[in-house]
Amino acid sequence: MSCNSDVNIKKLAHLTTGYTGADISLICREAALAAMEESLEASEVSMAHFESGLGRVQPSEVRGDEDFYSMFQRHKEEAAHQHQFILHAALDIVQDLAWTTSAMFLKAVDRFNDLVVSVYVTA
Numbered sequence: 001m002s003c004n005s006d007v008n009i010k011k012l013a014h015l016t017t018g019y020t021g022a023d024i025s026l027i028c029r030e031a032a033l034a035a036m037e038e039s040l041e042a043s044e045v046s047m048a049h050f051e052s053g054l055g056r057v058q059p060s061e062v063r064g065d066e067d068f069y070s071m072f073q074r075h076k077e078e079a080a081h082q083h084q085f086i087l088h089a090a091l092d093i094v095q096d097l098a099w100t101t102s103a104m105f106l107k108a109v110d111r112f113n114d115l116v117v118s119v120y121v122t123a
Contacts, residue, residue, distance in 0.1 A: 001032050001035065001042070001043060001045055002043065002044050002045070002046065003045055004044040004045060004046040006046055007012070007019065007045070007046065007047045007048070007050060008047060008048045010071045011044045011047075012050055015054055016059075018059045019057075019060070020059070020060045022060065023057055023059055023060050026053075026057050027050065027053040027054055027056075027057045028045075028050075029053075030053030030056045030057055031045045031049040031050045031053035033053075034048075034052040034053060035047040039041065043121065069116055083114065083120070
């Protein structure tokens with residue numbers, strides 16, 4: 001089913017802010033059903049049909065996006081300090097190893113959780 005020339009895509013985009021892709025797909029199906037309710041031989045969906053579909057479909061409640069992103073940002077800031085600490089501790093180990101070994105390549109100098117510090121030391 002095609003869109004009538006009165007369909008304003010920019011307005012639809014504005015009206016569907018906060019809707020998921022699945023929500024928008026459902027709005028399109030509801031608009032097509034609204035057109036078919038008017039006439040079973042309908043071949044076009046008008047802006048009024050889309051507005052009817054918008055009235056029938058509520059945006060999905062995406063659980064706690066803002067809370068998730070603020071939590072992620074907080075952990076990101078904490079992780080930056082943690083990474084700095086790990087790096088300094090690992091560099092202390094590198095300095096100690098550089099004086100006690102003749103090897104020029106020191107693989108996996110330090111490990112912490114999923115972080116691995118490996119260093120290439122040159123003389």
